[in-house]
Amino acid sequence: MLRIAVPKGRLEEGIVDLLKKMGYDLDRVSDLVFKSQELVCFFVRPFDVPTYLVNGAADVGFCGTDVLIESQVSLIQPFFLPSGRSRMVLAGPRGKGIPTGEVRIATKFPNIARRYCESRGLSCRIIPLKGSVELGPISGLSDLIIDITETGRTLRENDLEVLDEIFEIRTHVVVNPVSYRTKRRVVLDFLSRLRRVLEDEGFQEPVR
Numbered sequence: 488m489l490r491i492a493v494p495k496g497r498l499e500e501g502i503v504d505l506l507k508k509m510g511y512d513l514d515r516v517s518d519l520v521f522k523s524q525e526l527v528c529f530f531v532r533p534f535d536v537p538t539y540l541v542n543g544a545a546d547v548g549f550c551g552t553d554v555l556i557e558s559q560v561s562l563i564q565p566f567f568l569p570s571g572r573s574r575m576v577l578a579g580p581r582g583k584g585i586p587t588g589e590v591r592i593a594t595k596f597p598n599i600a601r602r603y604c605e606s607r608g609l610s611c612r613i614i615p616l617k618g619s620v621e622l623g624p625i626s627g628l629s630d631l632i633i634d635i636t637e638t639g640r641t642l643r644e645n646d647l648e649v650l651d652e653i654f655e656i657r658t659h660v661v662v663n664p665v666s667y668r669t670k671r672r673v674v675l676d677f678l679s680r681l682r683r684v685l686e687d688e689g690f691q692e693p694v695r
Contacts, residue, residue: 492548494533546666563662579631593623594633
């Protein structure tokens with residue numbers, strides 16, 4: 488039986504709908520588990536998807552570019568889903584730009600922030616936060632933030648502006664490399680069925 492890690496939240500409903508269109512007759516076992524004769528779906532926090540895959544608890548999953556880069560794991564990534572795109576950005580108070588000297592950056596993504604600062608040659612102090620990073624510059628905790636934005640509305644509401652776009656965020660289909668070898672037939676069948684549904688809906692994302 489194929490084990491699927493589905494991120495809870497905004498992607499959840501769309502992914503379940505895709506699985507049903509693929510022909511899987513899913514029954515709800517609990518709020519966290521759906522099951523059919525061919526697969527079982529675990530609904531997990533988005534940041535936990537790579538953990539389930541690398542530890543062998545799931546064979547296939549769905550997660551964002553931000554999660555993949557921040558978690559620093561190696562997974563097979565055959566293609567994307569046609570979900571709404573967002574951006575990882577560097578942002579700060581409107582009109583002030585990037586300060587000179589050591590820059591304090593508040594973020595939920597310390598690994599991404601560290602790699603970005605190194606690539607730009609910025610001297611920075613990373614301040615990890617779990618909550619609303621927009622409060623960093625407002626409260627004086629940080630000079631800038633690194634965070635995800637879709638429309639930029641939250642940034643504008645807090646008088647912040649994008650200073651640099653770091654990368655675009657997509658929803659990746661990811662596969663456990665061990666499962667790809669040991670369950671190759673069923674994994675490839677799952678990916679083929681998913682790709683056919685996406686193509687039937689007019690999505691022509693090239694396989695990577």
